[in-house]
Amino acid sequence: MTRSPSPPEATGSIATHHGLSAAEAARRLAADGPNMLPGSAPKSSWAIVRDVLTEPMFLMLLAAGGIYLALGDRGEALFLLGFVFVVIGITLAQERKTQRALESLRDLSAPRALVIRDGQEQRVAGRDVVRDDLLVLHEGDRIAADALLIDGQLEVDESLLTGEAVPVAKLSVVQNEQTAANAGPPQERPAPLGGSAAHEVASVGALFASTVVTRGVGMARVCATGAQTAVGRIGADLAATTEPPSALQEGSRRLVRNLGIGALVLALAQVLLGWWWNGRPLLESLLSGIALAMAILPEEIPVILTVFLALGAWRIAHQKVLTRRVTAVEALGAITVLAVDKTGTLTVNRMAVAELATPEQHFRPEGASHLPEDFHLLAEFAMLATPGDPFDPMEKAIQHFGHQWLEGTEHVHDGREPEFEYALSGEILAMTRVFASDEPDVHLLATKGAPEAVADLCHLDAVRLGAIRSQVEAMAERGLRVLGVARGRWRGQAPAPDQPPPWPQSQHDFDFDFLGLVALADPPRPEVPAALAECRRAGVRVIMMTGDHPATARAIAQQVGLSDRPDVITGAELEALDDAALAERLRHVDLCARLQPQHKLRLVQLLRASGEVVAMTGDGVNDAPALKAADVGIAMGERGTDVAREAAALVLLDDSFARIVAAIRQGRRIDDNVRKATRFTFAVHIPIIALVLGPTLLKWPTLLMPVHIVLLQLLIDPTCAVVLEAEPEASGSMERPPRPVSDSPFAMGPLLYSVLQGIGMAAVLLAGQAWLADQGWSSAQSRTVVFLTLVLGVMLLILANRDLSRPALLGITAPTPWLWRITAAMLVLLAAVLAIPWLRALMGLVLPGSQGMVVAAGLLVLCLAWLELLRLAGRRLVRPRLPGPALRQ
Incomplete structure (x- = not known):
């Protein structure tokens, strides 16, 4: 049994408060600054440049430039060092694009506050709350600023500040004044956490920013914002907390680190082999070693994941789904x-x-x-059992019905406040409100709740219980949500004139008369059947978890096409099963009814333990644990509480179920594009490595030096970060099963496929070099043909990795704007390198001539043939495997 804080006496009077004007609020916002905790500022351009210059790739580039200067080759040194500025520019552009996407998401995810301004309630961003704003607070709201409760009663979770998990009761200013006289001198009362002058009222009336309203309705006047709040003075650590990296990001970092170690070892071997084995000068061997290290390092991988996940979250926001944690984007596809x-x-x-x-x-x-007339008493007590200004849509419907049909009668009791409340609990699915009556020692009871719980409180005989059960089943089978309503009288003598009676410990201690049933309708959303059908085609199983009657759940499930299976698990049945039995039951049941929050949490944990990747929707304070436990918690943006939204990874801005399916589709698109970019990155590095290492082992003249690799990087980086990120959704992406969690783009299968792509191209290029040398071509001529083929081969790899289900050249028929742009940039760059004499000489190239163009075309055809053979023979290496967790349908 708990005492429920009453809605404020002025809940109806909230409208009488005018609040600040919009102009005054704007003036105070400009004077005091936004209501934000001090946090980390966006990374500056200088910080980005510093990070770029400390990357291993660019340290090697600077070292290569220094060696060229030592060799007296000033032109190549300046060319290399000039590329540092070009790459810094590209990095700045990518960083700014990612930062803008993240800032857009932060603006959307900023806490909202309900304030009264110009006499009207309006939702504003939490950052726009100012001193003396009037906050209207409901259950589940996160308080936007330090404030003083001026109306109503609340219970507030202040564990963020105090570490104490028990909610704290808060009384309004008027109630504080009534109790202050008996509380002793002010210095003997507990001081509020803030310690500011504005909070010199007893702490039972002080509200603090970032704490959560767990019960009640009230209104508060803002005393402090931003850094002046209690949490702001505690420190900036809360605001500076960064999101931990995802499993994919962690995996990529380990891979890049291991490849970096391998690059260092091979580069040293390259230097020693070039110097000792081939008899090259030491500085030339050092350049060759640096070139090899630059070729091995896949420094695009961290860029791919950062950019793809951030821009993916930004794209998902366009579907009216807010991503609060970018790492959730990774889980959507699974x-x-x-x-x-x-x-x-x-x-x-x-x-x-x-x-x-x-x-x-x-x-x-x-x-x-x-x-x-026969229904007047039932409607009257249904209204009395409901708060006058309710938050719950069902209770709003009851109050609306009562006012519509009983207006002007003695059965409407607006403004009548209960003396006591028995809240809904897991033991008794009913709530009772206790009112004073005309007789001093007699109290009136109004109860509503689950029909079986209310009937149990009335101690009905078996015949009456059976009749009520039949009525409930008939209503529930029509998809109606059914509540029982009862009334009672209780005689309780107060121990003293000013003291309330000693209330019984349980609602079972009262005598009730069963009045009847109230059935409510909530029609299905029109877009749900099509969205559920899409989920089935995509291999995503949908399970309903509701607190409603089993028959209601079954009826709605049939109406929307969620499931044809009639079996339902109830909360009571769930409690009687151990985990193994419940897991077996879940294999055959899609509907769970009469659930409590702890039941939802157990189901989510059990599904995850059985190998499922679980997304869950929720809106209430009590849904927060299950939302946090799910792989992807999804909160309702319109009707959800602040607590649910903060526990969730995604927020539906318009509460539409179809948005969830759209987010899953976008998640699969992002996952596909990450895989395309990863395949391309590893494939394109293999021939570059081969063209650096091969000549050293075979005692050939050097083919690729750092200047060539830097030029190639200018093509590879934008391809990964821009072109492949913008790839459209693959056809049939929602016609295939979800990818298994273990199916990483860095797994052996996808990496092997990429390596084979690269090895085939490397073999063609090295064979071409050997043939050209055998034909008596000079090293500059053969280098030109091989380099020309390699650059055009980069384009070929883009086309080959766009879609493994069709030939590479067909990728030209479905281009994206960025594909055309990168193609044009590649051709312009290649033409400039070959056409400008000093640039051509700098890179050790010559004009290819018609013979060189023919040989390059022939080598490209061989590369294309290898890629097509590999595609036909090896698609199973990268094809998503069918999932096989224990609880699949």
Whole structure:
């Protein structure tokens, strides 16, 4: 049993408060600054440049430039060092693009506050709250600033500040003044955490920024914002907390680190072989070693993951799905189970009373002109059992119905406040409100809740219980949500004139009379059937987890096409099963009803333990643990509480179920593009490595030097970060099963496929070099042909890795704007290198001539043939495997 804080006496009077004007709020915002905690500022351009210059790739580039200067080759040195500035420019552009995407997401995800301005309630960003704003607070809200409660009663979770998990009761200023006289001198009362002058009222009336309202409704006046709040003074560490890297990012970092170590070892071997084995000068051997290290290092991989995940979250926001944690983007493509609530997710969350039933008769509002007298008492006590200004859509519907049909009668009791409340609990799925009556020692009881719980409180005989059960089943099978309503009288004598009676410990200690049933309708969302069908085609199983009656869950599931299986697991049944038995039961059941929050948490944990990747929707304070436990928690943006939104990884801005499916589709697109970029990156590095290392081992003249590799990097980096990121969704992406979690782009299969692509191209290029040398071509001529083929081969690898299901050249028929741009840039760069004499000489190239162009074309055809043979023979290396977790349908 808990005492529930009453809604504020002025809940109706909130409208009488004018609040600040918009102009005054703007003036104070300009004077005090935004209501934000001190945090880390966006990375400056100088910081980005510093990071670029400390990357191993660019340290090697600077070393190569220094060696060229030592060799007296000033032109190549300046050319290399000039490329440093070009790469810095590209990096700055990529960083700014990523930063803008993240800032857009932060603006969307900033906490919202309900304030009164110009006499009207309005939602504003938390950063725009100013001193003396009036905050309207409901259950589940995160308080935007330090404030003083001026109306109502609340319970607030202050564990963020105090570490104490028990919610703290908060009383308004008026109630504080009534108790202050008996509290002793001010210095003897506990001081509020902030310690500011604005908070010199007893701490029971002080509210603090970032704490959470767990119960009640109230209004507060803002005393401090931003850094002046209690949490702001504690320190900036909270705001500076960064998101941990995803598993994919961690895996890529390990891979790059290991390859970096390998690059260092091979580069040293290259230097020693060139110097000792081939008898080259030491400085030339050092240049060759640096070139090899630059060729091996896949420094594009971290860029791919950072840019793809950040821009992916930004793209998902265009689907009206806010990504609060960028790492959730990685999990979207792997979701196998989607656990959804019914109300507001599958339905429109616009409740309306559809039917009333007493033991003798039924009433349906549709087409009726008045409410028969026999139903007045049922409607009256349903209203009394409901807060006057409710937050819950079902309770709003009850109040709306009562005012519509009982207006002007003695059955409407607006402004009548309960003396005591018994809250809904896991033991008793009903709530009771206790009111004073005309008799001093008699109290009136109004109860509503699950029909079976209310009937149990009334101690009905088996015949009455059976009749009520039949009525409930008939209503629930029509998709209606059914509540039982009862009334009672309790005689309790107060121990003293000013003291309340000693309330009984349980609702079972009262005597109730069962009045009847109230059935509410919440129609399904029109877009849900098509979205559910898409989930089935995509191999994503949808499970309904609701607190409603099993028959209601079954009816809605059939209406929207969620499941044809009639079996339902109830909360009571779930508690009686151990984990193994429940896992087996879940294999055959898609509907879970009469669930409590702890039941949802257990189901999510069990599904994850069985190998599923679980996404779950929720909106209430009590849903937060399950949302946090899921791989992808999804909160409702319109009707969800702040606590649910902060626990979730994604927030639906319009609460539409179809948005979840759109986010999964985008997640699969992002996952596909990461794989394309990774395949391309590893494939393109292999021939570069071969053209640096091969001549040393075979005692050939040097083919590629650092200047060539830097030029290639200018083509590879934008291809990875821009072209392949912008790839459209693959056809049939939602017609295939989810990828297994273990199916990483850095797994052996995909990497082997990439390495084979590169090895084939490397073999063609080295064979071409050997043939040209055998034909008596000079080293400059053969280098030109091989380099020309390699640059055009980069384009070939882009086309080959865009879509493994069709020939590479068909990729030209489905271009993206960025593909044309990078192609044009590649051709312009190649033409400039060959056409400008000093640049051609700098790179050790000559004009290829018609013979050279023919040989390059022939080598490209051989490369294309190898890529096509590999595509036909090896697609299974990168094809997603069918998932096989224990709880699949």
